[in-house]
Amino acid sequence: MKRQEEFEAAVKTMLEIIGENTKREGLVKTPKRVFKAFRDMTEGYHMDPVKVLNEALFETDNNQMVLIKDIEFYSMCEHHLLPIIGRAHVAYIPDGKVVGLSKIPRMVDIFAKRLQIQEQLTEQIADAINEVIAPKGVAVVIQARHMCMEMRGVGKTHSATTTSALRGLFLKSDTRKEFFDIINSPVVARY
Known part of the structure; x- marks a missing residue:
């Protein structure tokens, strides 16, 4: 108190x-x-990403890409304490283990709900998934608007920043292309 x-x-x-x-x-x-x-x-400081992922690991024979697209998040810039508003796209290629689907957006929230810079947020998500699930590859792309650029300073409204973190098979051009093709494809229908 x-x-x-x-x-x-x-x-x-x-x-x-x-x-x-x-x-x-x-x-x-x-x-x-x-x-x-x-x-x-800032509740992400009180959550353990390793524990969250480990609670929902399952064995699998699947070796194809698992992708969760358009994960909305809110964070705060560590330099100005102003909002960062964005979407994350997270994929991995299993190597004997998958994680419960809800854990991927939770991973985004755990790291987003800390004072951040977007570059670090992207890397932290990729590293946590890579460390715990040990997949054949991980890809994280974040697209976000930064109120520290829009509300003050340069005042550039509607500008977006994109960052990526690629690991393992996603460093190969064909897997990388498949990932980017999927995340850049228009959504046909919402379920």
């Missing part, structure tokens, strides 16, 4: 520094709301 009180006091101080009246009706509960929001937006 002491840490929460310290956080709320810091928010109140910040509001006062920018010239706000922290006693006005709209701001009285803001420090508490900001604490709860930050707790939710």
